[in-house]
Amino acid sequence: MNLLMNIRNLVLAAGATLGMIVASVPAQAEINVNISQGFVQPLPVAVSDFQGGQPEDQLIGRDIAGVISANLERTGLFRPIDSKAFIQDANSLRVGVRFGDWRLINAQALVTGTTQVLGDGKVQVEFRLWDVYAENMMTGYRYTTTRTNWRKVAHQISDAIYTRLTGESGYFTTRIVYVSETGPQNRRQRRLAIMDQDGFNHIFLTSGRFDVFTPRFSPTSQEVTYLSFEGNVPKVMLLDIQSGREEVLGNFKGMSFAPRFAPDGNSVIMSLADKGNTEIYTMDLRTRKFTRLTNHPAIDTSPSYSPDGRKVVFNSDRGGSQQLYVMDANGGNVNRISFNKGRYATPVWSPRGDLIAFTRISGGKFFIGVMKADGSGERMLAEGYHLEGPTWSPNGRVISYFKQGKSDSRGQVKSKLYTIDLSGYNEREVVTVLDGVDPAWSPLLQ
Amino acid sequence: MRFKLLTMFAAALFLSACASKSDENAGGSNDGTAASTDQSSSVSSSTIQGPQPGTLEHLLVNVGDRVFFGYDQSDLSADSQKTTEALAVWLNSYPAVTLTLEGHADERGTREYNLALGERRANSVRDYLVALGVNPSRLQVVSFGKERPAVLGSTEEAWAQNRRAVFAVN
Numbered sequence: 193m194n195l196l197m198n199i200r201n202l203v204l205a206a207g208a209t210l211g212m213i214v215a216s217v218p219a220q221a222e223i224n225v226n227i228s229q230g231f232v233q234p235l236p237v238a239v240s241d242f243q244g245g246q247p248e249d250q251l252i253g254r255d256i257a258g259v260i261s262a263n264l265e266r267t268g269l270f271r272p273i274d275s276k277a278f279i280q281d282a283n284s285l286r287v288g289v290r291f292g293d294w295r296l297i298n299a300q301a302l303v304t305g306t307t308q309v310l311g312d313g314k315v316q317v318e319f320r321l322w323d324v325y326a327e328n329m330m331t332g333y334r335y336t337t338t339r340t341n342w343r344k345v346a347h348q349i350s351d352a353i354y355t356r357l358t359g360e361s362g363y364f365t366t367r368i369v370y371v372s373e374t375g376p377q378n379r380r381q382r383r384l385a386i387m388d389q390d391g392f393n394h395i396f397l398t399s400g401r402f403d404v405f406t407p408r409f410s411p412t413s414q415e416v417t418y419l420s421f422e423g424n425v426p427k428v429m430l431l432d433i434q435s436g437r438e439e440v441l442g443n444f445k446g447m448s449f450a451p452r453f454a455p456d457g458n459s460v461i462m463s464l465a466d467k468g469n470t471e472i473y474t475m476d477l478r479t480r481k482f483t484r485l486t487n488h489p490a491i492d493t494s495p496s497y498s499p500d501g502r503k504v505v506f507n508s509d510r511g512g513s514q515q516l517y518v519m520d521a522n523g524g525n526v527n528r529i530s531f532n533k534g535r536y537a538t539p540v541w542s543p544r545g546d547l548i549a550f551t552r553i554s555g556g557k558f559f560i561g562v563m564k565a566d567g568s569g570e571r572m573l574a575e576g577y578h579l580e581g582p583t584w585s586p587n588g589r590v591i592s593y594f595k596q597g598k599s600d601s602r603g604q605v606k607s608k609l610y611t612i613d614l615s616g617y618n619e620r621e622v623v624t625v626l627d628g629v630d631p632a633w634s635p636l637l638q
Numbered sequence: 639m640r641f642k643l644l645t646m647f648a649a650a651l652f653l654s655a656c657a658s659k660s661d662e663n664a665g666g667s668n669d670g671t672a673a674s675t676d677q678s679s680s681v682s683s684s685t686i687q688g689p690q691p692g693t694l695e696h697l698l699v700n701v702g703d704r705v706f707f708g709y710d711q712s713d714l715s716a717d718s719q720k721t722t723e724a725l726a727v728w729l730n731s732y733p734a735v736t737l738t739l740e741g742h743a744d745e746r747g748t749r750e751y752n753l754a755l756g757e758r759r760a761n762s763v764r765d766y767l768v769a770l771g772v773n774p775s776r777l778q779v780v781s782f783g784k785e786r787p788a789v790l791g792s793t794e795e796a797w798a799q800n801r802r803a804v805f806a807v808n
Binding site (some may be wrong): 376377378403405406421424425426446447449450463465467468469470491493494507509513514535537538551553577578580581598599600601602603630 | 710712745746747748749750751753754755757758760761762764765779780781782785786787790791792
């Protein structure tokens with residue numbers, strides 16, 4: 193809980209003292225990374241260790257540079273240059289950037305910075321992003337925060353760099369909640385866990401005494417809704433990850449599952465199953481009132497709102513097999529949007545509103561794909577024996593999901609979290625302590 | 639796994655019943671002073687002929703404790719109907735027994751849909767039992783989707799065994 197408190201402090205501290213070093217950025221930047229095309233040649237960047245007067249400052253400075261470098265590298269859009277190749281040493285950067293030295297090693301962009309541990313347990317961090325060829329500063333910020341929050345500052349700097357170079361908001365100051373798994377299939381222990389998007393600051397949220405699945409972040413608060421098998425009855429739960437307080441949301445005589453927050457955070461949409469019929473309902477978190485949206489003898493589940501809250505995409509077998517449908521938020525005007533071969537499942541609306549990510553099952557394989565909200569422009573991004581449960585980075589650029597392998601006759605099985613760029617390139621494993629399934633990406637933390 | 643264990647358990651009970659029967663026969667060949675012992679052991683032998691009626695073990699031996707489904711199907715096959723009919727007869731013989739019908743799916747589907755599918759499978763059994771005259775208040779339904787496989791491994795045989803509804807005696 194300390195960490196969570198610290199992050200909250202940082203939010204306050206950073207909000208209060210964040211100052212932009214440059215009032216305005218050049219109207220015409222010479223370098224920028226076009227991320228709307230498919231495969232891009234990664235842009236060579238140099239991230240210099242952040243400098244400080246004291247050894248302590250230097251240590252934090254090196255760690256911050258390391259986190260920034262790793263974040264940029266993982267996007268697949270940037271290629272950090274090995275610091276052994278640097279000609280200008282970090283210390284002399286405080287005097288001034290010798291752009292020629294950086295051009296010699298083919299750096300297009302350069303990140304420099306300073307760190308200073310202040311007397312009151314706080315640290316001040318500054319960074320500057322330079323265009324090596326135009327020989328100008330592209331952006332720069334100063335942050336003051338408690339020392340233990342240096343990692344979050346490094347993520348915020350990464351976001352600022354990403355935004356300046358790509359023109360899109362970043363996704364580094366985010367967390368992923370997921371289900372950590374271990375053990376054979378028939379005795380698999382499952383615990384909710386949360387971590388930074390880069391896998392650090394890992395915390396377990398549940399004990400593992402009962403199965404948990406499909407956690408999803410609130411867009412507006414530090415809350416997660418998830419499915420619990422506690423007492424052998426599947427129920428939708430609401431958990432406050434700061435206080436640890438939790439309650440049953442889907443308290444209903446049948447079972448409740450497949451929860452997801454509405455974009456305003458005021459309601460949770462979910463499925464309730466009773467007498468062999470699964471329907472979609474919303475629950476108003478203030479009045480606790482259920483409203484039924486679907487009314488069909490078929491299975492209607494895995495609902496996800498459009499970011500404007502006006503539509504809901506879900507999967508249903510009303511047409512004979514599991515397919516994707518879009519309806520108005522009041523349940524009217526239902527239209528099927530998936531028409532290719534196979535079954536379609538777990539649709540999730542992009543935070544940008546233009547695309548829907550989904551799981552597809554066809555020809556004995558599982559796929560993660562995207563299509564436009566009207567069902568056109570379908571593309572598969574990843575495939576394998578079993579892939580499931582896409583979730584979007586808050587900028588709508590990266591998709592995370594899990595992959596599960598075949599299990600052997602003793603029930604030994606591997607499941608791992610992955611991310612992939614919307615282009616279908618740059619698939620990366622998100623390294624977790626144990627196995628992992630059901631990732632859900634948080635909104636950008638302020 | 640559980641099926642196997644229970645089968646073995648039932649078999650063990652059956653065997654121990656046989657064993658005590660032969661013990662009793664051996665006792666019967668003793669001299670006259672054992673006559674009263676003979677009588678008491680013949681009474682006790684009739685109570686351990688098999689599993690105690692109305693228990694899960696008894697259900698296993700007489701009906702079975704599950705039915706199976708096709709891929710993405712929840713209709714009862716002819717075999718499953720027969721099993722369910724036998725279950726209804728059994729339930730009528732033991733009116734105090736209540737059941738939880740657990741629906742399950744194989745691993746070749748998505749988590750949320752499979753929960754719904756498992757619920758539909760369990761309810762196929764429930765609906766048929768009710769149609770056969772079983773009081774619905776004796777029947778509870780739950781789904782575990784693909785999360786509790788009975789047979790391990792990623793094979794067609796395992797999947798076929800895992801697409802099931804299980805009758806759990808409460």
